[in-house]
Each structure stands twice: as structure tokens, then as C-alpha cells.
Amino acid sequence: MQKLFTLKYLNNKFVAYLIAAAFLTIAVLLGISIGTVSVPVIDIIKIIGAEIFRMAPNENIDPMYTNIVLNIRLPRVILAGLVGASLAIAGAAFQGLLRNPLADPYTLGVSSGASVGAVLTLFFSISIPVAGMFTLPLFSILFAFITIFLVLIFARQIDRSMKVETIILTGIIFSSFLGSLISLMIALTGEELRQIIGWLLGSVSMRGWAYIKIIFPFFIIGSLLLLINSRELNAMSFGEERAQHIGVNVQKRKMTILIAGSILTGAAVAVSGTIGFVGLVIPHLTRLLWGPDHRHLLPLSILTGGGFLILADLVARTIISPTELPIGVITALIGAPIFGLILMNRRKERRG
Amino acid sequence: MLSVQQLTGGYSGDSVLKNISFELEQGELFGILGPNGSGKTTLLKMLSGILPFSKGTILLKGIPIKEYTAKELAKVVAVLPQHTSQSFSYTVKETVSLGRYAHQKGWFQTWSGDDEKMVRQVMEQTGVAHFEDHPIHELSGGERQRVYLAQALAQEPEILLLDEPTNHLDLSFQKELLDLLKEWTKVRGLTVISIFHDLNLAGLYCDRLLLLENGEININHTPNEVLREERIREVYQTKIQKHPHPIVPAPQMVLLPEEISEEKESLTIDDSLLEVSKEYIALKCPVPLRTMSSGVVGSGTGWHQFFVNRHVDKDYDCSDHRKEMVNYLKSHHFEPGETVGMMTAVYPEDVSYQLYQADGFSAFIVVTAGVGNAIDAARSEEHTFNKIPGTINTWVFVNGELSEEAFIQSIMTATEAKAKAMHDLEVKDAATGTIATGTSTDSILIAAIQKGQRQDYAGTITPLGKLIGKGVYECTLNAIQKSRKRIKK
Numbered sequence: 001m002q003k004l005f006t007l008k009y010l011n012n013k014f015v016a017y018l019i020a021a022a023f024l025t026i027a028v029l030l031g032i033s034i035g036t037v038s039v040p041v042i043d044i045i046k047i048i049g050a051e052i053f054r055m056a057p058n059e060n061i062d063p064m065y066t067n068i069v070l071n072i073r074l075p076r077v078i079l080a081g082l083v084g085a086s087l088a089i090a091g092a093a094f095q096g097l098l099r100n101p102l103a104d105p106y107t108l109g110v111s112s113g114a115s116v117g118a119v120l121t122l123f124f125s126i127s128i129p130v131a132g133m134f135t136l137p138l139f140s141i142l143f144a145f146i147t148i149f150l151v152l153i154f155a156r157q158i159d160r161s162m163k164v165e166t167i168i169l170t171g172i173i174f175s176s177f178l179g180s181l182i183s184l185m186i187a188l189t190g191e192e193l194r195q196i197i198g199w200l201l202g203s204v205s206m207r208g209w210a211y212i213k214i215i216f217p218f219f220i221i222g223s224l225l226l227l228i229n230s231r232e233l234n235a236m237s238f239g240e241e242r243a244q245h246i247g248v249n250v251q252k253r254k255m256t257i258l259i260a261g262s263i264l265t266g267a268a269v270a271v272s273g274t275i276g277f278v279g280l281v282i283p284h285l286t287r288l289l290w291g292p293d294h295r296h297l298l299p300l301s302i303l304t305g306g307g308f309l310i311l312a313d314l315v316a317r318t319i320i321s322p323t324e325l326p327i328g329v330i331t332a333l334i335g336a337p338i339f340g341l342i343l344m345n346r347r348k349e350r351r352g
Numbered sequence: 353m354l355s356v357q358q359l360t361g362g363y364s365g366d367s368v369l370k371n372i373s374f375e376l377e378q379g380e381l382f383g384i385l386g387p388n389g390s391g392k393t394t395l396l397k398m399l400s401g402i403l404p405f406s407k408g409t410i411l412l413k414g415i416p417i418k419e420y421t422a423k424e425l426a427k428v429v430a431v432l433p434q435h436t437s438q439s440f441s442y443t444v445k446e447t448v449s450l451g452r453y454a455h456q457k458g459w460f461q462t463w464s465g466d467d468e469k470m471v472r473q474v475m476e477q478t479g480v481a482h483f484e485d486h487p488i489h490e491l492s493g494g495e496r497q498r499v500y501l502a503q504a505l506a507q508e509p510e511i512l513l514l515d516e517p518t519n520h521l522d523l524s525f526q527k528e529l530l531d532l533l534k535e536w537t538k539v540r541g542l543t544v545i546s547i548f549h550d551l552n553l554a555g556l557y558c559d560r561l562l563l564l565e566n567g568e569i570n571i572n573h574t575p576n577e578v579l580r581e582e583r584i585r586e587v588y589q590t591k592i593q594k595h596p597h598p599i600v601p602a603p604q605m606v607l608l609p610e611e612i613s614e615e616k617e618s619l620t621i622d623d624s625l626l627e628v629s630k631e632y633i634a635l636k637c638p639v640p641l642r643t644m645s646s647g648v649v650g651s652g653t654g655w656h657q658f659f660v661n662r663h664v665d666k667d668y669d670c671s672d673h674r675k676e677m678v679n680y681l682k683s684h685h686f687e688p689g690e691t692v693g694m695m696t697a698v699y700p701e702d703v704s705y706q707l708y709q710a711d712g713f714s715a716f717i718v719v720t721a722g723v724g725n726a727i728d729a730a731r732s733e734e735h736t737f738n739k740i741p742g743t744i745n746t747w748v749f750v751n752g753e754l755s756e757e758a759f760i761q762s763i764m765t766a767t768e769a770k771a772k773a774m775h776d777l778e779v780k781d782a783a784t785g786t787i788a789t790g791t792s793t794d795s796i797l798i799a800a801i802q803k804g805q806r807q808d809y810a811g812t813i814t815p816l817g818k819l820i821g822k823g824v825y826e827c828t829l830n831a832i833q834k835s836r837k838r839i840k841k
Contacts, residue, residue, distance in 0.1 A: 101439065101440070234450055237442075238437065242436055244401070244422055245400060245429075245430065246453045246503075246507065247427070247453050247507070248453065249421065249423070292442055
């Protein structure tokens, strides 16, 4: 009886959203509050409230707090949240489309592809006049898209049935190749290596509001595209033929989903470098908790993914303070073992 | 409903199917047969719009299939695949609900009351409603297949395509599924097109069958016409024999295995296998024989290894003599399923038997005869029914191969010979005073080893008929005389 109750309780979608939203809110507050100077949560709420409602600054609050919150911590937290959310929903979509819980932008090599685009733009200072500050994300997105297509074509050449392992292996091959390409470019430009490697491992520090403006429109477009395709994703997780039998226009929908995934990944990589495993771990845990229905999986992944990356960033900058770890180190430390666990479980299932 | 004209095509330019044309009416259960690689699945994929074809047309309700959008097509045609991958554990209801995809409108595809009602209804009909909240990967193969059937039916299709729907199902599920489909074709006019591997299931349920051979239509006709021995043997390149279903008028095919055992070759049934005791006469054969008989146990046609003619007292009376006989056989270590058992009041010592040789084959005849009940068949209506086992039991073992006709003709010939023996001994019907033709409880057994020379006929002037006529006549004569002697004593 007790078990049945917990099951019902967890299945209740409303509760699921409540929990996920609470998790995100707590993550945001902690992310802003904790640091070398700690800001009380009450003050944070007051500061942000004042800013939103354009009220006069509260006399009781230290102006230094206001400065820290509005100019340093808040943009950092929002950026981390947007990057986490983008990667998580993109991962959930890739997993559904490829019927593969091990797929994510990182393991598929899409992140690396986006990095190549970003590095090209950054180190050769390319700028498309019309696009302006959006040149960077546009290039990342373009390269992300090209990469996912090459990976899928390559995987199909090896194995028509596109087995899980084949796709992952192809992704890893592409990742290594593209990674080396990036190293080569960096070596040729002669920049300082440490800084660049820091960027490659991913970071959301010292980016300011400008980067939020860069990622935000892409986050909205990509997420919307995926959300309106959530039923199609449900159908396609039964196989493309099955989806077509049910009435899904598979070719069109698949393309839309791949483009949306690339937009989200490309934009995230453009602003924060390659942060691995968020797109793998978050959809997986969300699915475990609340089921595989993409109509709920996608929005829930946005909430939990955002919260997760904010916390990961918090750990990255506080754990060996004052030195900051790249955020990708933290996500990989958590993500890689979980990747291994999923792989082991799948193997066991197949044998059983 | 569906019209396929000169359909040609396949994978990557290769023509798997050539010039396929057929028409389908609403409410038909249409089976597609063919050996592996004959293009069955390719045809089904083209009909479901998954695979493009190079030439020809498929008209669905008069409109070319290529003009349908994926959604429109899904409202007309639903598919139950042989196998569906499930990577994530959706619940049964979530899975079935996906079938409503094509019926939902708008960007956010709101779930309407109609959708809910339909999903509920198909879950009830397929018997999956009681586990609607279970994840599908926890279900058995049969249950899963029913969930996908519910999903397909939730599409409210007019045509249902199935690819070997019974493949992973055990016997009872196979029957359940096909009964369900048959009912739907009758009651709701659903048109069903299904690939079958099992010719017998196809013959049992389908209204019409399409036999494919190397991508071309071999025949498109009724099951009885399609499932012809020679045709199936030729298309499937295997030994097969057709025989009728025991209950319904549907053709059934059985495989003929290649003979491994050589034991039968040297086997001759004669008195060395016969055992005569006070209680019974038994013949124990090392291999099963093809039999046609009217015994108490093991009657009809079949394969039997043991033959028992049991002596019972003249006053033997039992409400369930069949059951009693089975128990008797068991207690004497005869497996009832492999035994033809008869009863007689005649003493086993009075049996008469002899092996009759002919060129290339032989017949071993065993007769016990008691004529206490002798009856003139032509005037049998003057008798009241009684079950006194004063009986003539005739066994004919043929060391050769018999056709079905030969079995029946053997019975006729043996009966005629028996009647003649009665006539020559002037056995009279006590009630009418005329010459009797047999007794009221006579039994006969024809058994053949089905090896060696084949005998197609056993009429009275065929080689086998001659042997049986002579043998049964002589043995019956002899047996009647023996039992008469005993009575006189």
C-alpha cells in the first residue's frame, strides 16, 4: 500500500513540476548566495524584486550586495541555468529520437562540432556584419548541425540498424577528431594554452549579461521547436517505421528535432564551451523519476537541467576556492560514472 | 477498398516484387503466404506506405496511396509489426494512446473525450485494460503484442496490416488473436491483410490467400485452392501432405520428415509378434502402424503400436466400457494412446491367423469369431439393440504402403469376405432364420507399416484385395469352426 502510494505520488505530474521548479529556485538562490562574500537569501529576493519592479533601492541593503548580485552572480547563475536547460532538453530529444538513453550532445560529438565552429570564430575573429554578436552562436550551430548529420550518416554506413553502440562509437570518433582539430588550430594561433583549455572544458564565469542575450533567443526557439514535437518524439521512440505507421511525418519531424537540438547545443557551446554529460544525466534521471513521456520529460528536463548546472557551477567555484575549476570537470565527474552505470544496465537487460 | 495494380519495386533499385496485382473487398481476412525472400514483407511495407515502389499503383479507397499524408494514411491503415523496439518503459496506456496521434488536431494536440473513450474501448477489447499502468517492458511477449494491437486499433483503421502476428505467441494467444481479428472483420467490416508463416493457421482463418513466389503472384484464391499439395510442395520445395481439418472445412498441411530409421525396411508383421494368452490376444509392433479401425480404444484413423483383442465374459456389462477398457490396458502395460483395443466373448485360443504372401508384399490376418449374435444385415431392423460381445473381430496387417482409398477398400473387401464365410457356413440369424452377414458388434482393423510396395487400391480384384479376400475368408471360416467346436463341447 505504501509503495502504491509513493508510486501514485511520483506519477502525479503536477507534483513533478512543483518539485522540479522548487529544485531550480533553490539552486538559483544558493548559486547567488554562496561565494567569497555570502549574501543572505532575504536580501537577494529584495534586490531582485526591487530590480524587477523598478522600486527605489532599499536603504537597508549594502550596495556592495546589490552590485555582486546584479552584475556578477545573477548573470552567472542565469547563464548556467540556460546552458544547463539547453543541454538537458537537447539531450532528452536526441535520446528519444535515437531510442538511446546514452545519446547526448557530448557523446554524439555535436558539442565538439559546435566547439570547432566557436573556436574558428573566436580565434580567427570572424564576424558576419549582419549577424553581429550572433556570429559566434550561428557558427557553432552550423557546425553542430553538420556534425550530427555526419555522425548519423557515418553510423548508418557501418550498421544499417544503427545500434546504440555504433552511434556512440561514431560520436566518440568524431569527438576525438574534432578535438584534435581544435588543438591544432590553437597550436597554430600560438595563444596561451591554459586559458583555451579552460574554455574547452566549459565555464560560465565572467560572461556578464551579454552572453545571456546571445543564448536566450536560441534557447527559446530550440525549446519551442522540441516542445511542439514531444508527441512525435514519443512515437519515434518506438522506431521510425512505427512512428510512420501511427501517422508521423518522420522525415520532416526528424529534421526539425535535429535542427532544434543543434540550435540548443550550438548556442550553449558558444557561450560556455563544451560542458559534457548534462544532456545525458538529467534526462535519464528525470525519466527514472517521472517516466519517459516526452510531453513532460522535456519541460521537466529544462527545470532540472538548469538547476543542476547552477549547482555544478557553484561547486566548481567554491570547492577549491579561491581557484575555480572548469564546470565541465564537475559534470564529467558526476556524468561519466552514470554513463557507465546506464551502459551496464542496458547490457544486463539485453542478456536477461 | 484496396486495389493493387502491376506493383513493382524493392530496395535500392532492385525489384523484389514484380507485377503484383490484386483487389480486396471490405471485411476480408486476406493472407499473404510465401517462402522466405518471396517478398511478403516488402509487399506489406509498400501497402503501409513505408517503402516507395518504382512502378504500378496502390489505390486506397480509390485514391493513390502516394497522395495520402502520413496522418491521413494512419487513419485508414494501421500496422501491427512483427517486432517493435521499446527503448523506454512507457506504460501500457501511454503506448496505446499514441495510436490516437493521427486523430488529434492542432499544435498542442489536445486529448479529447473521444480519444479517451476510444483508448479505453480498445484496451478492453484486447484485454490489456487491467494492466494499463504497467510499463510495457515488464509484460510477456503475448501481452506486449496485444498492447501494440490495441495501439493499432486505437487508430480506428479500416485496413489492418499484420506481419506474422502470431510469431512470438504461444498457442492459446495465437488462437485468441486470430479469433479476435476474424470477429472484427465480420462485425465491423475491418479489412485484415496478414503475412502468415503457418500455412495451417492461414488455411483456418483466411477468406483468401495470396501465394508469392520469387516476388511474383503464384496464385490468389480460396485457401482450399491455394493450399494444394503439389503447389505448396513446389513453391516451398519441401515434402508436405494435405489432409482435412477434423472439425472445420479448412485445408491443413503436414510436413513429411525425411526417414531416419531403417527399422521398418526389414520389418514383417507375422505370428512372431503375436501373443495369445487366456485373457487376450495382443500384437506388439516395434514401430507404430498406420491404422483405420473400429475398436473400443484407438478407433478411427491414427498411428498405433499395440493391438489388443481382449476376452470378456459373456455377461460383461459396464456403463462406461471405453473407460473400463482404458484402465484395463493401463493395468496390463499397454499405453492406451498407442493401442487399438477390442473386446470379444470368444476365447483367445480360438483365434485363427495366417500370413498371406504375394509378390512384393504380404498380409497377416487375425480373426476371432463368435456367431452367437449372428445377424442378417438386410433385416437388422427386426432386432432390438444389445451389446453382447459375441463378435467377429478382424485384424488385417499389411506389410506394404497403403493409400487412403486402399484402407477403405480393404475394409470393404474384408467385410465381403467375412459375409461370404458366414454364408458358406450357413450361419443363421436366430430372429429371422435367414443367413447372417455378421454379428451386431463386429470390429475391424486395417493396419499398414507404410513401407515397401505401395498399394493404391484394395478392391476385390487388385493384388491386395485378392490377398485380403482370401485371407479373411479362410481365417473367418476357421475361427467360426473353432468356436462352434467349443460350444458343442
